[in-house]
Amino acid sequence: MEQIKLAQRPLVGTIRQLRPSDLPRFAEHLLRLDDESRRDRFNGLADDAFLRAYAERCFHEGVTVIGYVEGDKVLGAAELHELPEESEPTAEIAFSVERPLQHRGIGGRLFRRLIAQARGLAYSRLQVTTHSDNAAMKALARRFKAKLSFDHGETHGVIELDADGAADAEWGFFLPDAGRNVAKAYAA
Numbered sequence: 056m057e058q059i060k061l062a063q064r065p066l067v068g069t070i071r072q073l074r075p076s077d078l079p080r081f082a083e084h085l086l087r088l089d090d091e092s093r094r095d096r097f098n099g100l101a102d103d104a105f106l107r108a109y110a111e112r113c114f115h116e117g118v119t120v121i122g123y124v125e126g127d128k129v130l131g132a133a134e135l136h137e138l139p140e141e142s143e144p145t146a147e148i149a150f151s152v153e154r155p156l157q158h159r160g161i162g163g164r165l166f167r168r169l170i171a172q173a174r175g176l177a178y179s180r181l182q183v184t185t186h187s188d189n190a191a192m193k194a195l196a197r198r199f200k201a202k203l204s205f206d207h208g209e210t211h212g213v214i215e216l217d218a219d220g221a222a223d224a225e226w227g228f229f230l231p232d233a234g235r236n237v238a239k240a241y242a243a
């Protein structure tokens with residue numbers, strides 16, 4: 056019942072970078088992910104203890120986390136993890152949206168904001184990995200011009216953040232809010 060209510064109501068939250076004090080809210084978001092979303096996000100089993108430790112690690116290791124936030128709740132998140140071993144400035148990205156709010160455009164909004172943040176941090180390449188059955192993540196990655204490759208049940212996406220803003224121009228996708236349409240018009 057709660058899930059139906061959540062799915063029907065308008066999205067009133069904001070997309071913003073999470074502050075250090077948001078750690079408990081980020082952990083609670085991860086803990087609310089259902090089993091399937093946890094498997095999709097972490098490519099395997101992720102119990103509560105793992106998720107609590109993971110959230111702590113993110114905040115203590117300087118991971119950039121963008122949230123979809125409603126009131127005092129983080130209901131979606133996009134993470135930017137630096138890969139310092141790569142020769143070019145590169146980061147691994149990952150996304151999570153709670154089940155009742157999935158497929159309503161929040162993943163796309165988080166993705167766009169994450170790309171802006173990655174540009175601000177002068178990353179030139181983003182990588183995303185998910186299992187090959189994850190249709191939503193593959194659709195999202197394609198929308199942001201990721202080059203996808205497939206290997207042993209995993210899908211790897213690479214987004215080049217070249218200087219002309221190519222990754223910001225989504226593939227002919229109609230964006231639900233006015234600001235996004237303006238962005239698309241400029242990109243055209």
Ligand SMILES: CC(C)(COP(=O)(O)OP(=O)(O)OC[C@H]1O[C@@H](n2cnc3c(N)ncnc32)[C@H](O)[C@@H]1OP(=O)(O)O)[C@@H](O)C(=O)NCCC(=O)NCCS
Binds near residue numbers: 190192194195
């Ligand atoms: C993947 C995920 C972040 C997408 O977020 P979202 O808010 O549901 O995505 P959006 O509503 O912005 O939709 C993104 C695209 O996926 C498609 N999509 C969404 N849910 C889908 C589903 N269940 N099956 C197939 N496609 C789906 C949308 O149609 C859209 O495609 P389009 O751009 O071609 O129209 C979200 O589903 C999620 O958190 N899943 C569990 C965790 C996960 O898989 N993380 C990714 C691994 S890093």
